[in-house]
Amino acid sequence: xxxxxxxxxxxxxxxxxxxxxAVIPAQIDPGPDGIVSPRLVPSMTxxxxxxLSVLLVVNNMRAPEPGAPEASxxxxxxxxxxxxxxxxxxxxxxGLYFLVSPLAAGAGLVVGALLALGERRPVVxxxxxxxxxxxxxxxxxxxxxxxxx
Amino acid sequence: xxxLITGFQDVLTPGILVWVAVxxxxxxxxxxxxxxxxxxxxxxxIPLTLYLEPVAALGMLIGIAKGSAAGSAVSAILLNTPxxxxxxxxxxxxxxxxxxxxxxxxxxxxxxxxVIGDFVSTMILIGLAAPLASYALLxxxxxxxxxxxxxxxxxxxxxxxxxxxxxxxxxxGVFFATVGLEPETFIPRMTxxxxxxxxxxxxxxxxxxxxxxxxxxxxxxxxxxxxxxAARISEGARREDRVVxxxxxxxxxxxxxxxxxxxxxxxxxxxxxASVGSFLSYGATRRASATPEKYGTGMIEGVAAAExxxxxxxPSSLVPLFALGIPGSVIAAILIAAFILHGLTPGPxxxxxxxxxxxxxxxxxxxxxxxxxxxxxxxxxxxxxVIKVPLRLIIPGVLLLCSVGAYLETGSVFSIYVMLFFxxxxxxxxxxxxxxxxxxxxxxxxxxxxxxxxxxxxILDHDVANLPGHPIAIVFVFLTIATAVWTARSNGRxxxxxxxxxxxxxxxxxxxx
Numbered sequence: 001x002x003x004x005x006x007x008x009x010x011x012x013x014x015x016x017x018x019x020x021x022a023v024i025p026a027q028i029d030p031g032p033d034g035i036v037s038p039r040l041v042p043s044m045t046x047x048x049x050x051x052l053s054v055l056l057v058v059n060n061m062r063a064p065e066p067g068a069p070e071a072s073x074x075x076x077x078x079x080x081x082x083x084x085x086x087x088x089x090x091x092x093x094x095g096l097y098f099l100v101s102p103l104a105a106g107a108g109l110v111v112g113a114l115l116a117l118g119e120r121r122p123v124v125x126x127x128x129x130x131x132x133x134x135x136x137x138x139x140x141x142x143x144x145x146x147x148x149x
Numbered sequence: 150x151x152x153l154i155t156g157f158q159d160v161l162t163p164g165i166l167v168w169v170a171v172x173x174x175x176x177x178x179x180x181x182x183x184x185x186x187x188x189x190x191x192x193x194x195i196p197l198t199l200y201l202e203p204v205a206a207l208g209m210l211i212g213i214a215k216g217s218a219a220g221s222a223v224s225a226i227l228l229n230t231p232x233x234x235x236x237x238x239x240x241x242x243x244x245x246x247x248x249x250x251x252x253x254x255x256x257x258x259x260x261x262x263x264v265i266g267d268f269v270s271t272m273i274l275i276g277l278a279a280p281l282a283s284y285a286l287l288x289x290x291x292x293x294x295x296x297x298x299x300x301x302x303x304x305x306x307x308x309x310x311x312x313x314x315x316x317x318x319x320x321x322g323v324f325f326a327t328v329g330l331e332p333e334t335f336i337p338r339m340t341x342x343x344x345x346x347x348x349x350x351x352x353x354x355x356x357x358x359x360x361x362x363x364x365x366x367x368x369x370x371x372x373x374x375x376x377x378x379a380a381r382i383s384e385g386a387r388r389e390d391r392v393v394x395x396x397x398x399x400x401x402x403x404x405x406x407x408x409x410x411x412x413x414x415x416x417x418x419x420x421x422x423a424s425v426g427s428f429l430s431y432g433a434t435r436r437a438s439a440t441p442e443k444y445g446t447g448m449i450e451g452v453a454a455a456e457x458x459x460x461x462x463x464p465s466s467l468v469p470l471f472a473l474g475i476p477g478s479v480i481a482a483i484l485i486a487a488f489i490l491h492g493l494t495p496g497p498x499x500x501x502x503x504x505x506x507x508x509x510x511x512x513x514x515x516x517x518x519x520x521x522x523x524x525x526x527x528x529x530x531x532x533x534x535v536i537k538v539p540l541r542l543i544i545p546g547v548l549l550l551c552s553v554g555a556y557l558e559t560g561s562v563f564s565i566y567v568m569l570f571f572x573x574x575x576x577x578x579x580x581x582x583x584x585x586x587x588x589x590x591x592x593x594x595x596x597x598x599x600x601x602x603x604x605x606x607x608i609l610d611h612d613v614a615n616l617p618g619h620p621i622a623i624v625f626v627f628l629t630i631a632t633a634v635w636t637a638r639s640n641g642r643x644x645x646x647x648x649x650x651x652x653x654x655x656x657x658x659x660x661x662x
Contacts, residue, residue, distance in 0.1 A: 001582070005314075008581050024339070027337075027338065027339045027340070027341065028338045029336045035333060036603045038331040045320040045327075046320075048316070049324075052317045053317065056313045078370040079370030079371070081370065085369070086362075090548075093552070106553075109549055109552060110546070113548055117369055128542070128546070136549075
């Protein structure tokens with residue numbers, strides 16, 4: 001975790017400086033005279049993040065105690081793979097939303113997630129999106145009497 | 150009291166009770182699934198309640214919160230995988246009981262302890278919130294700003310392993326709360342020209358992303374181990390293995406009473422959370438026992454201690470929210486959005502402005518406790534089967550619900566982008582130990598913090614030397630500093646102890662060669 005803390009401290013420190021000197025001045029007008037600037041609180045939070053990031057890096061850069069092992073990475077390969085798979089499933093669903101319809105996006109999301117997580121039984125892959133979408137339709141359009149889209 | 154009677158008249162109708170029961174059932178199922186806790190359940194369900202009457206909607210959401218707090222014991226006992234971190238001590242004795250074929254007994258005791266803890270804590274909320282709120286009305290912007298800062302520091306220090314990371318998360322939470330039109334000048338802030346951002350970032354898609362989607366992604370990465378554990382559950386054949394005996398009740402009653410008190414006290418303090426409550430209660434019960442060495446091998450008192458405290462935290466954590474408008478826990482932060490959506494702004498004024506709706510909420514909470522007992526007891530066997538469903542079948546359904554929930558909030562696909570953005574942040578925050586609880590609380594109190602800070606600048610005439618005119622604020626400023634120093638020191642000691650523990654085996658291994 002020590003190395004991860006140093007890396008995250010550096011990244012957050014750089015991000016806060018980018019926000020302070022580029023994004024906040026470009027995205028927030030200084031505001032009229034005589035009132036508290038709209039930039040004040042966002043800038044204060046980023047100054048705080050910058051200072052705390054330095055503290056995080058310095059604390060974790062101190063030499064580890066003799067004999068202490070370097071901890072393993074905080075992420076496992078399976079977790080990162082799952083992040084990529086679920087990201088891809090959402091990308092597919094968004095594509096279907098824009099190109100086909102919201103219904104296709106919902107079905108695509110369920111089918112894509114099932115396939116990405118290792119489900120291969122055709123009955124489950126067909127029935128599950130059908131049942132879930134039917135249940136949602138019943139809940140919103142019949143029980144609650146409203147439309148989703 | 151008369152308002153409470155009116156509240157019961159409003160709630161004790163089939164149209165409302167059905168939704169409370171639906172909430173409790175849904176919560177119980179969600180709680181039973183590892184990783185899907187009460188905050189996730191409520192966040193996903195808020196958009197589903199948009200079309201319900203306020204009383205039904207709030208009753209359902211409270212039912213979800215209470216049901217999932219009790220349901221999280223199911224996976225802790227059967228899988229050794231707590232539905233939420235606060236059920237981790239339940240697993241210490243609940244899982245050995247399940248391995249001995251006494252899963253039904255442990256589940257029943259977990260349910261009874263949960264219901265008692267929850268019910269008593271609800272009474273404490275009803276008794277404490279209104280009197281505290283009358284004092285809160287005496288507090289001005291300078292004092293409130295100092296209290297909010299103190300709460301944020303307190304939560305930041307206790308929610309994760311590092312104060313520095315907790316404060317970074319809190320600062321980012323406040324930062325994201327500033328996105329949108331500035332309330333005084335209506336100048337857009339960090340909207341990048343997007344009209345969707347002018348009203349600010351919506352809490353619900355953000356919370357769904359950070360809590361549910363991020364957690365599901367992590368579960369997807371670890372699903373094989375969880376599915377293997379689910380396949381190992383066995384059940385005893387003897388009656389005494391399935392029911393709580395009178396002798397066990399006698400041993401557990403004082404344990405439940407102590408757990409309820411500890412949980413209620415922990416819930417009232419902002420930021421401590423249910424995990425602290427359940428661990429404290431479990432530790433106190435073990436210390437008070439004549440046979441502490443037996444804990445961890447299947448002691449029914451361990452389950453009772455952890456579950457009573459865990460469930461007592463939920464209602465009492467609403468005390469600071471109702472009395473001061475400050476969310477003391479992530480569930481309180483999420484519930485703020487629900488309360489506001491349904492016309493109830495949490496804070497001291499709500500007791501004066503909407504006493505009837507407050508009474509309805511209280512009545513719903515009491516009804517939810519009793520419904521939880523009925524549904525939990527009758528449906529326990531079914532809920533226990535839920536965790537046997539492989540995660541690869543659960544995750545797609547949850548992702549679909551998350552997307553529908555986020556989409557409904559604004560009726561725009563932009564909410565899905567917000568959900569995915571914060572899911573990514575939530576994923577890395579969890580793995581790198583940046584408290585997403587502090588982030589969400591920072592985001593929720595951010596607008597109040599900024600408003601009171603601006604007002605304080607005006608009241609103090611841009612001069613800190615005028616602060617001595619506000620002694621309560623000075624007390625909280627000192628408390629903030631003291632909390633920061635105390636937390637930093639105790640975190641440092643814990644880190645050193647951890648380093649020593651990891652160093653010792655290495656050295657002894659080398660010495661052994």
